[in-house]
Amino acid sequence: MPRDAARRPETLAFVESPVQLLNVLEWAYTDALRAADPDPPPAPGPAPAGPGAAPAPGATPDPGAVPGQGPEQPPADGADDTGGGDGGDATATGTSGAPVLGAAVSSLTIVVLSPHDPMTRGQLRRMAELARDEGVTVRWEEARGGAGAPFRTVGGLSGPLRRADRIVIGDPFSRYVQLLLTLTRARDLVVVDDGTATMEFISQLARGERLVRWHRRGSGRGARDVVFAPVSATARRRLTPGGDRRVEVFSSMPVEPPPGVTVTPNSFAWTRARFGPPRLTQGTDLVGTSLVETGVVDLDRYLEAVAELARTHGATRYFAHRRESADKLHRVSAEIGLEVVRPDLPLELIARRGPIGRTILSFPSTVVHTLPLALAGTGVRVAVCDVDPAWLTRDASPRAQGFLSGVTGTARDVHRLKSAPSTP
Incomplete structure (x- = not known):
């Protein structure tokens, strides 16, 4: 039976930054194309290398290209240096500015664990708008809004966590995410890019080390670290494939995964198809x-x-x-x-x-x-x-x-x- 004819797994994604949310959309687009064509041709452009790297699913050939036309050409010289980077109307710009995900995301819910930083919150809200335009269900959680916020957030997510077949995360170093990972029964775990931190995550996972951000100085053995250590250790085990537990890393970074971890290259196909x-x-x-x-x-x-x-x-x-x-x-x-x-x-x-x-x-x-x-x-x-x-x-x-x-x-x-x- 084709994968798209079967029930699509209920997928719950947790993001804390705009880039993580973008890469969840990229993963969803690639996953939808992979479901429609399990054996696509290689993706155009550079792709991560290393043992365990999967062929680039979802590039057939370039999802951002218009059928019957050649590759994109740079605009003519002399374009005005105006309007760049001001936000604008993200859905009205580009050759294919209409939503491209469609029904493929009907089983995807993205949970935004909102941070305090105003700039990050603003970009997350704009990305949430784009995700909703694509038909994705977005759940905004004021996860850090006061002393009782974590308890309310975790309590409210307990049901969706139990029902989810697949969990997608953007930051395996996040204590919030690590706590949520201990509460899920999902057998499929996907880590999407959180920038260059993905390289360090894969390296630490391969060596069986504690998950510590690369720029963090010191032993990481403060009082809070000691209290949280059992949760972090459990989350690391959940992120290690074994038995019927599958782990996928969706990345544009040049990573070499440990045995059992599948790497799917992120070629930014959704971005190129959309804008x-x-x-x-x-x-x-x-x-x-x-x-x-x-x-x-x-x-x-x-x-x-x-x-x-x-x-x-x-x-x-x-x-x-x-x-x-x-x-x-x-x-x-x-x-x-x-x-x-x-x-x-x-x-x-x-x-x-x-x-x-x-x-x-x-x-x-x-x-x-x-x-x-x-x-x-x-x-x-x-x-x-x-x-x-x-x-x-x-x-x-x-x-x-x-x-x-x-x-x-x-x-x-x-x-x-x-x-x-x-x-x-």
Whole structure:
């Protein structure tokens, strides 16, 4: 019996960031195409490599292309540098701006475990609108709204957790998510990309280590860690395949999974089918990072690097990360002279909708892996600038430099720049 003729599994997804929600939609699109054609041809563009990597399901051939036409071509030179990154009407832009998921998501419910950060909440609300436009049921939980919120949230989700056949998560490091994993009986678990953290998750899972974020310094054995340790250990076991328990990782990152874990490449097929191709400007855009906010990179060294990149490459716009502080962004604008753009959607969607620069500069981050996929065929060039070890703070994790170098070194279809000079 074809999979689409059988009952589709009840799927419950938990997200805490806009990128996680985007990648749940990407996974749902790929899963629907996989159900319709279990043996599709390979996906176009770069795909994660490594043992256990599955063929790219859901690319038949490029879901973002119009039948009967050739590959996307970049717009003509001279496009105006206006309107980019301002949010706009996400459903009205692009060649195929209508919903593309349809009935395939009738059994999917996305639960938003809302954070406190206003920028993240704003982007999550915009992504929730897009998901609802696609026919997805979205449940917004004020999961951190006061002392009693976690109890109300977990209590309200106990029924759906028991009924779910499949659980999709965006952040296996989240204590909230780890707690919810201990309450489900689902035998199918899917981890969708939460950016470069997915690389560290796979590495730690393969080595049987505790799940600890790469930029976190110290032993992780504080009082809260000790109290939560049994929950974290149970969640890690749930994320390890065995018996009738299946684990899938849906990722655009170059990951090498442990035995039993299936990797499905994320080629950003939904994004390309839904939006674009974008108009291109003549300028260069620079992508911001939260490495300062996470305590990895020194603020002044970071600003010096941004200024040098802007001078060298003629960058005029700075696309801020949702976690960047207002004070830092003020300095980017006032001292360096860049136009700061605070997107209300993940950058992959903003760039795909356009207008976007013909060159995009970034420090080591998720976008050096995702933008070449989302912008495949558009003629946009993505370049990455390494982080000089001299920029790291004293509090940076000992793993930070190696991890950031790995992010850059494994990126495909990007141009690698040398570190911007640092002041002695």
